[in-house]
Amino acid sequence: MLKFNKVIHYFLLLILLFSLIACNEKQRGFQLHVAQKKWNNAVSQFTEKELRVLETGQRLYIINCSGCHLKNGAGQLQYIGAPALSGNSLLKGEPSQHISIILMGKKSMPAYRNSLSNDVIAAIVSYEKNAWGNNSGFIVSAEQVNAIKIKVTEINKK
Ligand code: HEC
Numbered sequence: 364m365l366k367f368n369k370v371i372h373y374f375l376l377l378i379l380l381f382s383l384i385a386c387n388e389k390q391r392g393f394q395l396h397v398a399q400k401k402w403n404n405a406v407s408q409f410t411e412k413e414l415r416v417l418e419t420g421q422r423l424y425i426i427n428c429s430g431c432h433l434k435n436g437a438g439q440l441q442y443i444g445a446p447a448l449s450g451n452s453l454l455k456g457e458p459s460q461h462i463s464i465i466l467m468g469k470k471s472m473p474a475y476r477n478s479l480s481n482d483v484i485a486a487i488v489s490y491e492k493n494a495w496g497n498n499s500g501f502i503v504s505a506e507q508v509n510a511i512k513i514k515v516t517e518i519n520k521k
Contacts, residue, residue, distance in 0.1 A: 393418060402493060407500035413489075416502060420490025423483055431472070436495040444471060449495030458488055458503050462511045467519070476512060481505035 398414040409417065425434060432438050436449035448454060453461055465484055468474030475484065482505045492499040 404498060406498045413502045416486050416489050417493060420486035424487050424490050448491055449497060454492050454497050455499050458501065459511050462488055462508055463515045466512055466515055481508040484508045
């Protein structure tokens with residue numbers, strides 16, 4: 364007789380595996396109502412696409428920038444000279460200076476023009492401009508980042 368028990372065993376194991384994968388996907392996946400609650404406020408009502416950009420920006424900020432500027436944007440000015448990004452007036456209005464610092468780096472901050480794509484930089488900048496109470500309502504596009512990239516690389520060629 365075929366080892367019926369064994370078959371059941373593998374079957375259950377397979378179900379367990381699939382449900383684990385499904386749970387994981389659900390946790391990592393985009394949840395519109397959570398993002399709406401988090402980002403929509405009196406200043407800004409973001410579209411679903413913009414909310415996705417902000418969520419992605421948060422993930423990418425944590426990976427690339429939080430080592431120095433911290434997850435809560437408080438910075439570490441006294442230890443490594445990284446200023447706070449929360450409540451920073453540079454992040455409130457027109458974004459070109461903010462973007463060019465990320466592209467070109469500054470003092471001990473690395474330049475990201477070759478390591479991060481325009482899309483990634485746009486998402487990070489959009490996140491920073493709306494996170495930690497910065498609430499600027501701005502979403503920056505990859506095209507905007509690219510325009511500034513062309514400008515700053517021209518200036519640096521001269
Ligand atoms: C190795 C540490 C380090 C990392 C990583 C880093 N920064 Fe910085 N950042 C700094 C330092 C130091 C300064 C201040 C430079 C100066 O003295 O003007 C700075 C300045 C800035 C400023 C200008 C703030 C102001 O008030 O002038 C912005 C915006 C900024 N960083 C964004 C980012 C973003 C976005 C990332 C990730 C893509 C990032 N930084 C990653 C160290 C870092």
